[in-house]
Amino acid sequence: MAPDTVQPPPGSALPEQAMAPQPWRIHSVRRDVASNEVFSWELRPEPGVEPGPLPAPGQFNMLYLFGVGEVPISVSATTAEGGVVHTTRAVGSVTRAMQGLEPGAVVGLRGPFGSQWPLEQAKGRDLVLVAGGIGLAPLRPVIHAALERRSDFGRVVVCYGARSPGDMLFRDELDAWDRRDDLDLRITVDRGTAAWRGDVGVVTQLVERGGFDRRNTLAMTCGPEVMMRFTAATLERRGLKPEDIFVSMERNMRCAVGFCGHCQIGPHFVCRDGPVFPYPVMEPAFRIREL
């Protein structure tokens, strides 16, 4: 039977001052998408702040915009200077207010929280990462880690689906990954343009193309739930066992430490037991309408 969580949370120490946001300054802002609705901040701690442990791939921080509100945002990279990069899409009142901030602004940060992608479990195996839309952001640290420890893994396949060529994130990095011969990057868009020469269609068709050892592969997927559901079904059809598939869930959160229940999916707290879950744990929830 698959474990309920990737990292058993009970007993795991909460970061110091888990409920008290610490001041972090926006060091740089990057806007990838033409509409500017998606932006990445590199945050660095203010002097005097003792940063907690560096977030592991898959974990998230709570970002507090003083006077507006607090939101959970996944970590899309960490930097050599001790910075943490968060990639956010402006969709609600807090993230829309965040969208206007420039370097130098100070926000509150608490974390890191949650479970992580099971990279250790993927050691010695093929690694398949399937990202949809902004779901590439939480998987990006996995790609960084896999490339740093490239010899630990077999084939590394990254499948990325975006709405259109103009909606693709981290373009320069995608180009760099595409030039590598030790990473199989596959990109598709739902809607092509006259200038687009790549694939058109849903991301699951990139998974259908195989190119990994069905008996020895670990897969991680992040994106809209319907996309993850179809991706998992495709991976299973390609021969993967459900317990070798991991998904990252997204829900509204408040406390981030498993007290308030805002993010509950059935018995699971997404903030504490997730956001990364083995697929068999979330599969029943995917079948419940409006959950």
Place this chain on the structure above:
Amino acid sequence: MKELLAIIEEQPFFEDMEPAHKRLLAACAAERSYEADTRLMRDHEPAETFWLIRSGQVALESPLREGTVPFQTLGPGEIVGWSWLLPPYRASYDARAVTDIHTLRFDAGVLRDRMEADPAFGYRLMKHFAALIVQRLQAARLQGLDIYQPGGPGHGA
């Protein structure tokens, strides 16, 4: 013929077909290469052929007044064309080689006659194509949902 059979045997699409059925398929197949931008099928034209892509990329496109719009691309190991299976046997979209491509081209008119004459073969091949059509239908539904739009369907609350 032997070479064609060997190619068919290594294709996942035909993986679980019986040897006799693979031989029937090979008898209706030929290797064909096309240059980039060649149009393999045109919307509404008679569909008497299907292709298995061995290398290169093909775009399926809908012809609109403003020009053709690609809605799916296909690569090695994938099948182009299933309109030959059912009346009125006319293509329902365009298919264009995006790059130079190498294919196995199947004479679908002859295959249809063989399927009628040998119901076991017909049923087996129809099942393979039904699975392909379902897969494409599901993909088209997912694509139509526009799931990556901000706050689009299927995102967490």
